[in-house]
Amino acid sequence: MIYTMTLNPAIDYKIVCERFELNQLNRFKKASLHPGGKGINVSAVLNNLGVQNEAIAILGGFTGRYLLERMKKDYRLDLKPIWVEGDTRINIKMTVDHETELNHEGPRVKDDIFEHILSIIRNMKKEDLLIVSGSAPSGQRDAYQQIAQLCDDLELRFVMDTPGDLFHQFIDHQPFLMKPNLKELNDYLLMDLFELDEIIFYGRQLIFRGVKHLIISLGERGSLYLDQEKAYLAHPLEGTVISSTGAGDSMVAGFIAMYELTKDPKLAFIEAVAAASATVFSGKLATHRDIQKYQTKVVIEEL
The missing domain is CATH 3.40.1190.20 (Ribokinase)
Incomplete structure (x- = not known):
């Protein structure tokens, strides 16, 4: 369960x-x-x-x-x-x-x-x-x-x-899984990482400390997945951003749902990116239909 x-x-x-004006009566519709x-x-x-x-x-x-x-x-x-x-x-x-x-x-x-x-x-x-x-x-x-x-x-x-x-x-x-964004990772490590090779190197330090699966959100550059053996970069999908609220939660749900079904981290990462994209581009929590729509559009590059 x-x-x-x-x-x-x-x-x-x-x-x-x-x-909006400070120290004034403000109204909203x-x-x-x-x-x-x-x-x-x-x-x-x-x-x-x-x-x-x-x-x-x-x-x-x-x-x-x-x-x-x-x-x-x-x-x-x-x-x-x-x-x-x-x-x-x-x-x-x-x-x-x-x-x-x-x-x-x-x-x-x-x-x-x-x-x-x-x-x-x-x-x-x-x-x-x-x-x-x-x-x-x-x-x-x-x-x-x-x-x-x-x-x-x-x-x-x-x-x-x-x-x-x-x-x-x-x-x-x-x-089993961590999903920091790059700023959170930098704040934790007290660093200012930007280049992919250095993000992978220092991200792997968390893997060596016991984190099983690591997904790092890179903003406009997409998302990075790391485990002990593999590194995958998911390129960002094209679309109109309506709201990012719940995108990270959708990513966690997508990864866990597919990993529990297949035990394949690459497929799980694709599902995670599709779920996050479905939420961002719809303005509501991802539905199964929307996730399926974006699955085929996710481009994964092995690094």
């Missing part, structure tokens, strides 16, 4: 303003609510691909109930909630000329709740796969370190897709 775990989900409140979270997004795309999975999320209050209902309605996703005191956070994404984000830290997760989360992981089987995505919950700053250590002890495969400042918590515990 594939499990996803979202420890700090959110409802994004997206606002579009024609102009366009607004929309987008519930979710990185692990939840992964589960939604896995669902779209027909891959059985179970989504676990920390939820709280009326916003948590709203998120639960919307995910079931929009994506046929039956979340397994872990309820906490307080409300699931609302993040503000305001677009004027550029997007400005205001993210709340989320409800505090007490030690007994986090221990319950660890107990859920202890009951998983060796053949299972756990995907943990997003920011750490308030009150549990070392959450990812504890989860990674537990998975390592249990010999349970795990994927962590987190902000770069959390890499140090799990990178030495043999994650």
Whole structure:
């Protein structure tokens, strides 16, 4: 079974303003609510691909109930909630000329709740796969370190897709997949890598430390895949970018779905790139039909 775990989900409140002035009354005409979270997004795309999975999320209050209902309605996703005191956070994404984000830290997760989360992981089987995505919950700053250590002890495969400042918590515990962008990789390594050969060289240092599969997003240059033996560059697809929200989550879902089916990292990487592209060019989480459409357009170069 594939499990996803979202420890700090959110409802994004997206606002579009024609102009914005500080210390003034500002009005906007366009607004929309987008519930979710990185692990939840992964589960939604896995669902779209027909891959059985179970989504676990920390939820709280009326916003948590709203998120639960919307995910079931929009994506046929039956979340397994872990309820906490307080409300699931609302993040503000305001677009004027550029997007400005205001993210709340989320409800505090007490030690007994986090221990319950660890107990859920202890009951998983060796053949299972756990995907943990997003920011750490308030009150549990070392959450990812504890989860990674537990998975390592249990010999349970795990994927962590987190902000770069959390890499140090799990990178030495043999994650099955990591998906940093180049900036996150540079920040972690305290370097300024740009050329492909140096990115491959230093990316492989993470492989030697135990990371099984590494996908590095290179922005306009595409994406790079590394494991102990192979290096593949996926060239970017042509299309009109509508929204990059959820693209990384779609990439994780695409890779895991195809890898679990074929055990072929090249095919999995192609599926990952197709899934991310389907999300970027549609403005919504990738559907099976859109992923199939882009699969044949992905160009992979072995380096």
